Amino acid sequence: MTIEITNLTAGYGKEPVLKNINIRIDQGKICALLGHNGSGKTTLINCLNALIKPSRGRVTVMGKDISRLDRVHIARLISVVPQSSYSVFNFPVLDMILMGSASRLKAWASPGRKEKQKAYRVMEEVGISGLATARYNELSGGQQQLVLLARALFQDTPLMLLDEPNSHLDFCNQHRIMQLMSEMVKIRGITAIITLHDPNLALYYCDQIIMLKEGEVVDQGLTEQIMNENNLRRALGENISIDSTMVGLPVVVPRNLCDCFDEHLLKKEAARNAM
Amino acid sequence: MQRHTWILLIVLALISVMVALNLGRYAISIPEACGIVLDSCGIKGILPPPTERSAIVFWNVRIPRIIMAFAVGCGISIAGVVFQAIFRNPLASPDILGVSAGCAFGAALSIVFFNGIAMAGIQGSAFFFGILAVSLTYLLGSRSWDKSTAVLVISGIVVSALFQAGLSILQYISDPYDQLAKIMFWTMGSFQVSTWEKVQITLPIIIIGSIILGVFGWRLNIMTQDEKDILSLGIDLKRWRMLYLGVGTLIVAAAVSTVGDIRWVGLIMPHIARFIVGTEHKKLVPAAGLLGGSFLLFMDTFARTATTAEIPISIITSIFGAPFLAYLVLKRVGGASKVDH
Numbered sequence: 001m002t003i004e005i006t007n008l009t010a011g012y013g014k015e016p017v018l019k020n021i022n023i024r025i026d027q028g029k030i031c032a033l034l035g036h037n038g039s040g041k042t043t044l045i046n047c048l049n050a051l052i053k054p055s056r057g058r059v060t061v062m063g064k065d066i067s068r069l070d071r072v073h074i075a076r077l078i079s080v081v082p083q084s085s086y087s088v089f090n091f092p093v094l095d096m097i098l099m100g101s102a103s104r105l106k107a108w109a110s111p112g113r114k115e116k117q118k119a120y121r122v123m124e125e126v127g128i129s130g131l132a133t134a135r136y137n138e139l140s141g142g143q144q145q146l147v148l149l150a151r152a153l154f155q156d157t158p159l160m161l162l163d164e165p166n167s168h169l170d171f172c173n174q175h176r177i178m179q180l181m182s183e184m185v186k187i188r189g190i191t192a193i194i195t196l197h198d199p200n201l202a203l204y205y206c207d208q209i210i211m212l213k214e215g216e217v218v219d220q221g222l223t224e225q226i227m228n229e230n231n232l233r234r235a236l237g238e239n240i241s242i243d244s245t246m247v248g249l250p251v252v253v254p255r256n257l258c259d260c261f262d263e264h265l266l267k268k269e270a271a272r273n274a275m
Numbered sequence: 276m277q278r279h280t281w282i283l284l285i286v287l288a289l290i291s292v293m294v295a296l297n298l299g300r301y302a303i304s305i306p307e308a309c310g311i312v313l314d315s316c317g318i319k320g321i322l323p324p325p326t327e328r329s330a331i332v333f334w335n336v337r338i339p340r341i342i343m344a345f346a347v348g349c350g351i352s353i354a355g356v357v358f359q360a361i362f363r364n365p366l367a368s369p370d371i372l373g374v375s376a377g378c379a380f381g382a383a384l385s386i387v388f389f390n391g392i393a394m395a396g397i398q399g400s401a402f403f404f405g406i407l408a409v410s411l412t413y414l415l416g417s418r419s420w421d422k423s424t425a426v427l428v429i430s431g432i433v434v435s436a437l438f439q440a441g442l443s444i445l446q447y448i449s450d451p452y453d454q455l456a457k458i459m460f461w462t463m464g465s466f467q468v469s470t471w472e473k474v475q476i477t478l479p480i481i482i483i484g485s486i487i488l489g490v491f492g493w494r495l496n497i498m499t500q501d502e503k504d505i506l507s508l509g510i511d512l513k514r515w516r517m518l519y520l521g522v523g524t525l526i527v528a529a530a531v532s533t534v535g536d537i538r539w540v541g542l543i544m545p546h547i548a549r550f551i552v553g554t555e556h557k558k559l560v561p562a563a564g565l566l567g568g569s570f571l572l573f574m575d576t577f578a579r580t581a582t583t584a585e586i587p588i589s590i591i592t593s594i595f596g597a598p599f600l601a602y603l604v605l606k607r608v609g610g611a612s613k614v615d616h
Contacts, residue, residue: 007281064603086364089499089554101510110493155508164483172590218562 002027003048003159003173003191006049008057011215015045018191019215023195025208030185032202032223033195035212035235041195044212045163050074061159070238075103079152081162084144087136090195094119094132100154119154126150126180142173149177153184160184162194166201174198179207199236199252201205227252280552284565287565288345291569295341295576301332303543308333335471342478343469344575347530348540350481352567353488353521355541356548356559360495362424369541371529372431372520375439378531381447382456390454394468397461398476409524412561419424420512423502424516440487462534463587473533480529484522488560494557495519536591539596540567546603 011017018040025031033041048059050066059066061077064158066119069077069194079100087096097119105111111119123129128146131139133254136147153159162181166174182205185192189268196202202223209226211234213217218235219226232240232252241252296308310322311333319596325333352368362371370376381404404539415430442462449455459548494515497508505512529535571588578586578590 046503051503051506071506072509072512075507078507080504080507082507084506085501087500089360089549090364091496091554095496095555097499099508102494102497107494108490152462234532 002062004048004060005191006060008047008054008059009045009059010052010054012043012052017067017215018047018054019106020057021212021215021221023217024208025191025210027191028185028189030192030205030209031208031211032181032192032206032212033193033200033210034202035218036237038214039212039235040215041212042163045080045161045193045195048159048161049080071237072103075155075157077157078159078161079155081145081148081152081160081165083146083167084141085163088136090137092132093134093136094122095138096147097123097138097151097154100156100164101150103155110240119150121149122154122185124183126153141168142170142176145173145177146168146180153188158190160190160192162192164195164197166196166198174201181205194220199227199232199240203250203252211240211249280562284551284562285305288565289571292341292345295572296333296337296342297303298576299334299337300580302328302475303329303333303337321426322419327402339471339474340466340575341467341572342474343534344466344572346474346478346481346570347466347534347537348544349388349568350485350526350530351537351541351560351562351571352486352548352563353560354526355567356545356556356563357519357523358448358541359545360499360556361516361523363499364428365546367428368544369523370435370536371571372412373408373438373528374492374524375531375536375575376406376435376442377403378402378528379462379536380404380408380438380441380445382461382532382535383442383449385452386457386461387445387449390450395476398473398532402528404413404438405528405532406524408438409520409528425572425610433578434499460584461535464531464537464589465578465585465587466534467579467585468534477529478532481526487522487559488519488526489564491515491518492557492560493555496554532586534588537592538569539592539600540571543596543600543603546600549602556575 003022003023005023008018008021009016009022021044033044035041043052046055048061050059050068050069053067064077068073093115096234098115101111101115103121105115111273120132123132126146126149128143128150130152131143131147136144136185140145145168152162165177169177178201181192181194184190194206206223208221210220211226211231213235217232227242227250229240230240232242240252240253242252244250283509293305297305301549306322307325307329311320311330312327313321314325314330315334327444351369358367358369358371359365361367378401381402382397384404385585388420389396412430412434415433415583419426424469442458446455446458447457494510496511497505498519500508502512525540543558543562549560551566552558552562571592574591575588578588578591
């Protein structure tokens with residue numbers, strides 16, 4: 001399945017947020033949208049999910065023009081994991097996940113035994129089977145995010161959109177969500193588009209990267225081709241470097257941190273020489 | 276949810292009916308009531324034959340009133356569940372869009388300007404203005420660029436305030452010895468006016484509306500989520516919101532235009548039902564209906580038997596309802612609920 005965005009211009013008022021962008025995302029890939037706040041990542045996600053009507057251009061998923069589909073058909077193609085979601089009524093986790101079956105069911109129907117079994121299987125995949133009867137609002141931020149991820153997986157769509165799913169999570173949970181996503185993309189053969197603030201997460205877990213700046217695409221392509229200092233500086237700011245850890249793993253860090261690190265190494269070296 | 280919870284809710288409803296039958300200025304015992312029913316079906320000799328007076332009281336006074344009280348309680352509670360879900364607000368009540376204020380204005384208008392009009396005329400006027408108030412709320416809300424439910428709530432407050440002002444003007448200009456008393460009695464609600472004729476008009480709307488809301492109950496779970504999430508899950512938000520609010524409003528307008536304003540029932544019964552059966556709306560809708568029907572029937576029985584003169588129903592529901600809600604809030608049990616899968 002290919003996702004194609006052609007000449008897309010969209011926004012919320014008169015001033016467009018996204019300006020004439022063209023994007024192509026390949027099937028079975030996990031693709032990161034990188035860019036600083038206000039670069040248009042969430043607007044792009046909203047366009048992909050047909051929540052915003054573009055003023056120009058079109059979005060096609062599996063060759064289908066999203067703007068011509070109704071909500072049920074869009075929900076059969078695309079599922080969304082939001083940044084966070086507060087539920088006014090404190091539903092059990094299983095009920096939260098079962099909501100993902102709405103697009104498959106008749107208008108008057110409710111999820112039956114088969115849907116419940118499927119929901120339990122997804123919870124097992126995500127590692128939250130023990131939380132089926134727990135109350136959603138009483139879970140930690142990380143657990144809530146896993147529930148939302150399970151709901152999107154339960155929706156069983158070929159394309160998943162994740163809008164900054166890590167923004168409220170601690171370090172370990174950020175990696176847990178990304179690991180899970182990259183496993184699911186491989187196992188299920190689905191495509192995932194994920195907006196991220198941390199370029200390291202994109203570097204480690206994503207196959208494809210699209211860098212955005214002020215509503216325009218800075219560059220797009222395979223991670224190993226795109227993740228270079230030049231692009232990162234154009235998209236995220238001048239103060240960016242790519243360094244390597246002791247084990248040779250590349251890390252994206254602010255440049256002043258690199259300088260501090262170099263200084264620290266020089267001091268260490270000097271102390272060793274003095275001995 | 277366990278089967279015995281449903282059995283308990285049904286038993287509670289039956290008890291409320293039996294108590295309502297048994298208590299009153301003319302008491303009808305359960306065997307007597309059974310005798311009247313059997314006699315009407317042509318089965319004689321099993322139970323002692325009922326007196327003509329008890330049969331008249333049973334069929335023409337007690338039964339229409341019981342049906343009306345139970346149906347109105349059931350309908351308003353179900354509408355309460357729906358409104359709380361759609362507005363994602365546990366404090367939303369069915370009159371949030373101005374239906375009660377519209378009905379009260381309509382009833383007062385017909386009392387003041389069409390003095391001596393039949394009760395059906397007052398009911399028709401109340402129903403018309405109830406629906407008109409909600410339509411104005413929609414119209415006002417749809418003119419805003421913001422399509423969220425918050426705008427609808429604000430529009431409802433505006434429309435309610437206008438109709439309340441209209442009601443105050445009507446009360447001010449009404450004849451204090453006749454019309455004002457009628458308006459006051461109507462706005463405080465009473466089942467004294469229940470007749471078979473009114474049951475025939477009101478009951479089908481409440482039954483059909485409640486069935487529709489019950490059938491589409493599961494989707495109300497999704498309607499409680501964030502608007503973007505609702506759309507992403509495949510729900511046409513505008514269409515489904517219109518269906519739920521339209522049907523809920525029809526139920527409330529039919530109920531309030533017949534028996535006057537019924538306060539608190541639509542607010543507290545959904546909370547109690549949520550505590551008993553959980554947050555899942557497929558179960559919550561019928562449970563709230565059974566509980567609301569039983570509660571209002573108990574309250575009406577109390578209203579007509581506690582003193583020699585009948586107490587307006589809204590006074591009773593407020594006296595019992597408000598402290599109970601305070602208890603729920605203090606104990607924080609409103610949001611909690613049972614889990615069973």
